[in-house]
Amino acid sequence: MPETKIPYKIYLNENELPKQWYNLRADMKNKPAPLLNPGTGEPMKPEELEAVFCSELVKQELDNTTPYIDIPDEIYNFYKMYRPSPLVRAYFLEKKLGTPAKIYYKFEGNNTSGSHKLNSAIAQAYYAKKQGLKGVTTETGAGQWGTALSMACSFFDLDCKVFMVKVSYEQKPFRREVMRTYGASVTPSPSTETEVGKKILAAHPGTTGSLGCAISEAVEVAVKSEGYRYVLGSVLNQVLLHQSVIGLETKTALDKYGIKPDIIIGCAGGGSNLGGLIAPFMGEKLRGEADYRIIAVEPASCPSLTRGVYAYDFCDTGMVCPLAKMYTLGSDFIPSANHAGGLRYHGMSSILSQLYDDKLMEATSVKQTDVFEAAELFARVEGILPAPESSHAIRVAIDEALKCKETGEEKTIVFGLTGTGYFDMVAYEKFHDGQMSDYIPTDDELAAYRAKLPKIG
């Protein structure tokens, strides 16, 4: 091992945990486009949003100007249970690759939800409790968000109703059981508990569900139940706000050792992890204080940034949510059944979409067998079995490090390791057994979905 003063893991002290979230929108010249009412095509008014979302979260959703927002004590104390999370120097990975690059990863998987999702779940549960609500509803796909929300709701003694994409519900009984341990009720989606679920089941009997469909069900239940609101684990501005703790801690840790990254890499599905990780760095970039290459990595089988269009679209299949302007593949898009790597959402956070459109960040897509190859290599040398989602970022970090090996450049690469893959062993098994394909949607397929985009905005 190289002798160096930089430890394997940089753990901040508890008092270095950020006391405020950073609201990147305050520094954006081109603000993310507002949510629109699908009926009128007009920007959603706060009171309209408050029928679905908690009031304080609506404020945060619409606040494009306040750069820093205090983290309430109750949330801060909860954060202390599992944060600050470590920034790890990947010495063993560097050695294995034989690269002169210096690789760091911010590891968010050391908590029972297994991912960064808890950062926003606890915030959303707190504001729901503060508003005097009885409970919240949500959807979950792979299950990280549902697990995180059930933990958060249990902590604040809130009821938690989770609609879980049916295929995941059946294939991931352990995730379901973790949610039950935290007292959440978990319903496979589509279900007969909602009008939209019944409609989808009638139109597509035997469907194994999708995120867009589960969102519609969760929203319907929230709107129809006294004392409930809907919460969402990604895509929204408020979520990226909460997730800025990831980037703020990362920056504090790097600054402490005088490290300046050249490249920052994150996986991107709805954008919660990437948006959080890059927030303070993108802020510097927007203010002209520093420059970084920022790379969003998405699955080749669900390529919203790299092959989607920047347009207003529905956030859900049932079209009950407001319209959002984002890079999208169309709200009907569902990745190939063989896709095992998460990041399945058809659209991308409005904030990230705008930044990408403004060419402030790059995007690339990777094939899933390449992702799992990187995952297995990483697991073996760094000792952490990564989530398939996170492994998209690992893949590109390795590729960039290998480019450095060719050129001899000693670039500093930072990537987000959003979580662990302990509940994704079925996907690993497919990979080991050679049963994983790399299906990529054709241009014609994508065009067909695109043709169905709403004509608004």
Place this chain on the structure above:
Amino acid sequence: MPETKIPYKIYLNENELPKQWYNLRADMKNKPAPLLNPGTGEPMKPEELEAVFCSELVKQELDNTTPYIDIPDEIYNFYKMYRPSPLVRAYFLEKKLGTPAKIYYKFEGNNTSGSHKLNSAIAQAYYAKKQGLKGVTTETGAGQWGTALSMACSFFDLDCKVFMVKVSYEQKPFRREVMRTYGASVTPSPSTETEVGKKILAAHPGTTGSLGCAISEAVEVAVKSEGYRYVLGSVLNQVLLHQSVIGLETKTALDKYGIKPDIIIGCAGGGSNLGGLIAPFMGEKLRGEADYRIIAVEPASCPSLTRGVYAYDFCDTGMVCPLAKMYTLGSDFIPSANHAGGLRYHGMSSILSQLYDDKLMEATSVKQTDVFEAAELFARVEGILPAPESSHAIRVAIDEALKCKETGEEKTIVFGLTGTGYFDMVAYEKFHDGQMSDYIPTDDELAAYRAKLPKIG
């Protein structure tokens, strides 16, 4: 939350990681009894042990006098990947219980093996590699040890053959898949790959296996294969030596904040975690420098300390291993099929057995539904879903804290949280569904097993 200077998590700096293991035996007046050759009844000679174990590990196994043994650089660097592990102040648990007690836990679950087992796995793999071996064999029950060893072997590029108790192999496909990710081969035990496996299958067709049986198979393969040795994750002196890093870090962290524990609690199956956690504290006790209450917690369904006898016994079902003097239930003992909480081994580490016999520590047993009740409470307030094994210690820590609530005493309680329960959700499911019983062996049953103990020593 109380205002205090003690953080939620005490993370030592990397340079505070112990550079030496502590060999508790050096401070024991009554040394643990030697391993005996089952044929001759004489103490095993080093050369006899070296047919089964790595040479350097045999030295460590037999060394009753050297108090500190250097941790080789290669192991030390690996430790840095996931150590020092946090010592956590359980503020939220204290609040929930309303106790004046101060509760701390040393959390060993933040690594992909999910438990403390990695501390010894990496050491054993290192010495095997150093000896120029091709590979190692072992057994695993619940799977933590097998996972840890597969990670360690992958790191040093050693072949790893794991015999996994058949019932676990079938019920825990994810554990198996993690081992495969690290390149290990996993065979359900009993198997037809060994003579002892064939014999057991012939005598008990349809058996779902046991740890004792898997040990016999692993030892047979090690002895018969050129360039292989057998390694074990618990019970042995060498394992407790390696696990002393847990206790050493705990003591350093406590000393840093001037905290002196009153009670130290650990779960005990074979004794690896408890032996490691208590090592430096027991050392002080043995040297008369300090006093602590030390409590071993075992399942009521597998009560080797509380209801076993202190005698020489076989370590395995096939009787191919040396005899060890230990608190034992008899090498044929297998806990009730309903037992879901790990800690299934019929005997206890010779070191801990001697200390217990010398009344230097206490032991207690707990029923499994009480254990899972504690586990769920802990998961909800402390945010970590614990392993069933660790939850035995949680149960008793809670009970001791509740006693403090009655008496008003502000005792300081430290317990070992050995791991996470992410691969144990089937057991949690049983608990949630009310399908968990508390079967406890009768005195007659235990007497029948005891009658079969060898008449040696």
